[in-house]
Amino acid sequence: MEKKLILKKDKYKSARGGYSRLLNLHCRKCKHVFVVYQKDGPGNLRRLYMDRIMAPEKLVGLQRKNIKDVLPIKCDNCGFIVGMPYIYQKEKRKAFRVFQDAIVKSIKKLK
Numbered sequence: 001m002e003k004k005l006i007l008k009k010d011k012y013k014s015a016r017g018g019y020s021r022l023l024n025l026h027c028r029k030c031k032h033v034f035v036v037y038q039k040d041g042p043g044n045l046r047r048l049y050m051d052r053i054m055a056p057e058k059l060v061g062l063q064r065k066n067i068k069d070v071l072p073i074k075c076d077n078c079g080f081i082v083g084m085p086y087i088y089q090k091e092k093r094k095a096f097r098v099f100q101d102a103i104v105k106s107i108k109k110l111k
């Protein structure tokens, strides 16, 4: 059974208007869903904040690692590299800088 995903509510969410949704992020190449992500507020996905990655389990909690120990994020099905780890200075927040057009997104319905 799939684990129930609960949206995070914190200062980052409030800073973006307090509205969030869950997205399935698909690899552009093979369409595999490689991450479930909480997107706060409007706008495009230019970066993936590590603290907003909800699944898979092995990619959850990366924000607690040293940035130097975080590997580029890639599709676990075909190996396509989607983004590179960095620190988003404005918020001092760990994230992946996403390559342009690397991701296709779709809305994930909350059960």
Ligand SMILES: [Zn+2]
Pocket: 027, 028, 029, 030, 031, 032, 075, 076, 077, 078, 079, 080
């Ligand atoms: Zn892929």
